[in-house]
Amino acid sequence: MHNQQTVLHPDSATKIFVFEEVYPLRAAQEQADKKKLSAFGMFAKFNPLNRPKEETVQLSRQELRWEPFWHIVAKRSVDYSCQLTYQVPVHNPYAQTLQIDDKVFEVARQKDKARIEFVALEHCHRKIQFDQLIDGMQRDIKSSVFAQYISKYKYAEAAQVERPELLKPLVSMAAAKQMASANLTGQAVNAFEIQGDHIEFESTHMYMRPVFAFEFRWSSADKVGVIEVDGLTGEVVENGRWFKDKVNKILTREALVDLGAEVAGSLVPGGGVGVKLLGKMTDSRV
Template sequence: MNVELADERILILADRFSMEHAEGRAWTKRIDAFGTLAKMTGFLKQPKDEEFEISYRERRLQPFWRVACSTVQAYERRREYAVNVAPEVQSVVLGGETRAVAGGRFQISGVEVCREESGKEVFFDGLTKAQNPALSDYLRHPAAEATAEMLAALTGEGTIVVPSEAKASTLVREVVASAIGRIEADRVTEETVRLEAIELYYRPVYAFRFKWQGKEAIVEFDALSGEARTGGSTFEQHLGKLLEPQFLLDVGAEAANLFIPGANLAKFAIVKGIELAKR
């Protein structure tokens, strides 16, 4: 089997909306964020704006993966074919060889030359590691390839870069295993797996913590889709701390050897470590 690896990349999707816009949208969801209690209170007396406080706000880059794979399988196999003939036919001569007829048919053999090509594109949530086809919608928005310097600059400005819990090697293994189909072959003439994209995307998300009557609730704003939703979480614990997430895109021999014993593939590291802003 021949395996071809694409260059791994990290890309940052550009915000469509500002922090100010996101906060305004989040504010409209403040009552919903506190659930039934706030809505019941609203029936009796509408909560006043001054009763609500935004105690924390953040911009973070949240990870997801895109892995694209294509396969080519070319092979040969010998097959027997049954050919129907008229009832009166007793035998058939093909290429100087007489074929007996039984039950209104005779047998011939041949070699089938086959070729199968397939492609697969899978999106994974970087935190839950689950496949999520809906993440493909984010690719409609412009993205810029990231460097260690760019990510460091963003963290220095207060943006939280959330480390991916999913490893590239594990995801590639899953995609390749599902892309390679079972074949019936006497001889394989070509078997190629092309990993056309191994990309770690970061999408911008804003989060706001509201306080009301001694309680707290979170509203998140998707800086690409423009959707504001209640619930969610924040990553404020990362602010002011030093992180060494080791964003390794490790799709080397560890993953490939499951399919190609003894393969010696290069191991790539796009970003070896990122420091968040110091205290």
């Protein structure tokens, strides 16, 4: 057993970035209206007995919301020693022993090959990297999707954010960091003895991207469905979700560090570890 330390650079690691809106509301509304009959699933759309129709599906509410995702960069540094047996070939066909300083090694021969063996203690240093983009709303969205947003669209760092439609993250910073830590500590280190083992978080960034959400009500079946339109790319998601919980206070970098310190109840995706959800915010009324 050994103690593992976690290090964070608070001055530079934690930042908030906000994307600029690209796709206009009117275009998003038109896209959503074209797809509204698909908001209730494929089975409903192609059910010959009872399927949504233009006159039975109406827009019930809409919003431009801001969805968070995380960019977590961390590294694990391990100083350790390995005890290994080395085999060194001996080329002199007449050699019986080899002496290194005051140690004598017997030469072992097999057919036309000869060698000596000795046990050595290796002193090692290994760095293990973690660099992932994680959806803050706990959906199965690939890192490459968020990477394309960052590479193609404009965004700016914000000292503080006060947006009434900022979604409260279901994956808190604490959860995202635990995911990184679990990944890094899960990397096996074949060691005889570990002298030092620590995880350093180099980036804990939150990005906020615009997404239009349109909720439609199917009156004859008393059902609701949501069409989402990406505020950057204009891409449509037919099986969307309506998220009710918003961050209704000013969000600062300092508050982001504590995000996850107050409200308990979430699980780290894939980690099975209980973490806290939403942390200290600066009250906008102060």
